[in-house]
Amino acid sequence: MKDKSINILNFIGLGFFEPAIRLASGEETKKNLVALFKKIVLPILSVGLFLLLWSAGSSHLYNIEKEFRIEKAFNERGEAAARLERSCIDSGSKDCQITTLPSPSQVWVAYKSLLADHASISAKKDAFAEKVAATNVKRAEQGLDAITYTGRPSFVDQIFTSLKTVFAGFLLALFIAVPIGIMLGLSESLRSSVNWLIQILKPVSPVVWLLLVSMIVNTLGKNSDGDSSFTISFISVGLCAMWATLVNTSMGVSSVDKDYINVAKVLQLNIGQKVFKIILPSSFPLIFTGLRITLSVAWMVLIAIELLAQSPGLGSFVWEEFQNGANDSNSKIIVAMFVIGIIGFLLDRIMLTIQKFVTFTEET
Amino acid sequence: METLENSKVRRSENGLFEDKYMLDITQLTKIYPTPKGDYVVLDDLDLKVKHEEFISIIGHSGCGKSTLLTMIAGLNPISRGTIVANNQTIKGPGPDRGVIFQSPSLLPWMTAYDNVMLGVKQVFGHGTKKDRDDIVKYYLSKVGLEDAMYKKAKDLSQGMQQRVGIARAFALKPKVLLLDEPFGMLDSLTRGELQDVLIEVWNQEKITAIMITHDVDESIFLADRVIMMTSGPRAKVGDILEIDFERPRLRKDVLDHPDYYKYREHLINFLEH
Numbered sequence: 001m002k003d004k005s006i007n008i009l010n011f012i013g014l015g016f017f018e019p020a021i022r023l024a025s026g027e028e029t030k031k032n033l034v035a036l037f038k039k040i041v042l043p044i045l046s047v048g049l050f051l052l053l054w055s056a057g058s059s060h061l062y063n064i065e066k067e068f069r070i071e072k073a074f075n076e077r078g079e080a081a082a083r084l085e086r087s088c089i090d091s092g093s094k095d096c097q098i099t100t101l102p103s104p105s106q107v108w109v110a111y112k113s114l115l116a117d118h119a120s121i122s123a124k125k126d127a128f129a130e131k132v133a134a135t136n137v138k139r140a141e142q143g144l145d146a147i148t149y150t151g152r153p154s155f156v157d158q159i160f161t162s163l164k165t166v167f168a169g170f171l172l173a174l175f176i177a178v179p180i181g182i183m184l185g186l187s188e189s190l191r192s193s194v195n196w197l198i199q200i201l202k203p204v205s206p207v208v209w210l211l212l213v214s215m216i217v218n219t220l221g222k223n224s225d226g227d228s229s230f231t232i233s234f235i236s237v238g239l240c241a242m243w244a245t246l247v248n249t250s251m252g253v254s255s256v257d258k259d260y261i262n263v264a265k266v267l268q269l270n271i272g273q274k275v276f277k278i279i280l281p282s283s284f285p286l287i288f289t290g291l292r293i294t295l296s297v298a299w300m301v302l303i304a305i306e307l308l309a310q311s312p313g314l315g316s317f318v319w320e321e322f323q324n325g326a327n328d329s330n331s332k333i334i335v336a337m338f339v340i341g342i343i344g345f346l347l348d349r350i351m352l353t354i355q356k357f358v359t360f361t362e363e364t
Numbered sequence: 365m366e367t368l369e370n371s372k373v374r375r376s377e378n379g380l381f382e383d384k385y386m387l388d389i390t391q392l393t394k395i396y397p398t399p400k401g402d403y404v405v406l407d408d409l410d411l412k413v414k415h416e417e418f419i420s421i422i423g424h425s426g427c428g429k430s431t432l433l434t435m436i437a438g439l440n441p442i443s444r445g446t447i448v449a450n451n452q453t454i455k456g457p458g459p460d461r462g463v464i465f466q467s468p469s470l471l472p473w474m475t476a477y478d479n480v481m482l483g484v485k486q487v488f489g490h491g492t493k494k495d496r497d498d499i500v501k502y503y504l505s506k507v508g509l510e511d512a513m514y515k516k517a518k519d520l521s522q523g524m525q526q527r528v529g530i531a532r533a534f535a536l537k538p539k540v541l542l543l544d545e546p547f548g549m550l551d552s553l554t555r556g557e558l559q560d561v562l563i564e565v566w567n568q569e570k571i572t573a574i575m576i577t578h579d580v581d582e583s584i585f586l587a588d589r590v591i592m593m594t595s596g597p598r599a600k601v602g603d604i605l606e607i608d609f610e611r612p613r614l615r616k617d618v619l620d621h622p623d624y625y626k627y628r629e630h631l632i633n634f635l636e637h
């Protein structure tokens with residue numbers, strides 16, 4: 001039981017709980033206490049230190065901003081105005097709120113308000129769905145589209161939209177980059193003939209990809225109505241992110257152990273057997289590393305692309321909050337930042353787990 | 365498939381009609397182009413190997429033994445000369461010439477069974493599934509792996525991996541078996557065990573075997589003839605030693621045989637001069 005849970009934890013990348021489990025089962029107390037300290041206590045301490053520095057920094061920035069305003073009031077309108085400004089700021093009134101780097105507690109409040117907002121929006125959605133249910137049945141009978149809720153999406157909805165976009169982009173990258181990578185890896189002449197193109201396209205910025213893709217999609221999509229922003233953003237994400245997979249796949253395929261290739265030669269395997277029985281399995285670790293990079297790049301550029309393409313998602317959430325300039329906008333942006341970071345981390349962990357599942361590890 | 369040339373016809377034109385050689389290497393030359401100019405590894409090397417003969421090749425490191433073997437296997441292009449195996453000039457690799465390399469070169473993500481099956485499917489594609497299954501299991505148990513058949517190759521020890529390598533090579537029923545220092549990476553105990561396994565299976569299958577080794581005792585124990593190659597560049601066959609022990613051989617009998625030290629002396633003498 002114990003060993004099994006340790007294995008599972010290690011497998012999904014949560015190995016740092018291992019000493020806690022070993023300790024709980026009374027195994028080598030001293031060694032595991034040290035391990036527990038290193039793997040759990042120290043990280044918690046560092047999180048604490050981070051929060052401390054953050055709040056000190058934000059209160060410092062707050063004071064700079066505050067003094068500046070009071071001084072400005074004093075210079076422009078005299079002593080009485082300055083005193084008024086000070087008391088107004090200290091009272092925390094909305095009229096003279098100071099906007100700067102929010103403190104951890106402000107961010108926490110914003111986080112909870114976003115969740116509350118989500119709850120209220122989903123309630124509204126449910127109510128709406130109930131209201132139109134009967135109508136929708138009728139419309140379906142008449143062959144009309146159902147009426148859907150068109151209100152403002154909540155923060156959580158935005159997260160799911162972003163995830164959808166990133167997965168679409170990731171799949172696109174996968175289906176383009178892996179087959180092309182295999183072909184390039186198999187043929188040296190093909191590889192050297194298109195190498196220049198790859199080297200030139202690889203460093204192109206996400207913004208340019210977005211513009212390029214929207215040029216093409218907008219022209220092609222002239223006749224079809226509907227929202228093309230999702231299409232544009234997932235294609236751009238895919239194109240930006242696929243290069244790591246492409247390069248890794250072609251490298252993996254072209255550098256298969258000579259011994260394995262000799263085995264294929266001696267057995268006179270045909271090209272299909274050679275690819276599926278020997279080349280792909282042996283280059284899987286490299287391909288998967290490429291896919292992991294692709295997914296994390298996809299997630300990273302997604303935010304920028306959504307922001308520019310004005311397609312719904314976390315990117316446009318950040319942008320709207322930035323332009324909106326409400327009192328808690330900055331805090332919400334920081335919430336989004338953490339959410340983006342944590343999701344990115346989780347995606348990478350998921351890929352790592354899948355990778356461990358599907359690839360062999362050679363014992364060294 | 366490779367283009368075949370009937371060497372019988374060619375030979376009879378020369379008035380030298382004979383078919384008693386499994387492998388006939390004539391005036392074989394190998395040149396590796398290097399930045400400093402051509403490097404002639406083998407120069408006009410001649411070697412004839414009879415049917416069902418076990419040949420071992422010894423020589424100093426870098427003299428071109430592996431080069432010779434990979435050329436016979438068809439994995440390394442020939443610069444000049446010909447290699448005729450079983451009356452066909454070789455043009456490329458094929459399952460009629462099985463190879464066992466120094467590293468077992470199993471596909472680590474497959475089980476021992478699948479590694480052997482991969483080749484068996486190629487060679488016995490026309491047989492039934494049951495036949496193939498029998499062949500794979502027969503050879504794996506021959507090399508003592510009946511209990512480890514379904515283990516992933518990467519989870520097997522070096523010695524066990526090389527056992528699979530032996531099973532894989534024999535299961536294809538090759539005409540010629542080529543071995544390039546197959547036991548070089550093993551400890552001496554395992555090496556002895558695998559020599560026994562190899563010679564036992566070889567005794568039953570009676571195929572022609574050519575084995576490179578650095579181990580003088582190994583070459584005497586296994587071979588009918590030991591080929592000594594001169595040091596490179598431009599290596600040739602320097603000397604040939606016939607080992608006259610009857611088969612099947614037992615290690616103990618070989619070691620006790622009065623001729624054993626004579627043979628050993630001969631080989632060491634060659635290598636030291």
Ligand SMILES: Nc1ncnc2c1ncn2[C@@H]1O[C@H](COP(=O)(O)OP(=O)(O)OP(=O)(O)O)[C@@H](O)[C@H]1O
Pocket residue numbers: 396397398403405423424425426427428429430431432596
């Ligand atoms: N692809 C190559 N290009 C250039 N030179 C090569 C190449 N392969 C081998 N050689 C050279 O040819 C010579 C013979 O190599 P080979 O591997 O056949 O030696 P060997 O007798 O098998 O040595 P060892 O006993 O160490 O395995 C060596 O000097 C080696 O450096």
Ligand SMILES: [Mg+2]
Pocket residue numbers: 429430431544
């Ligand atoms: Mg060698």
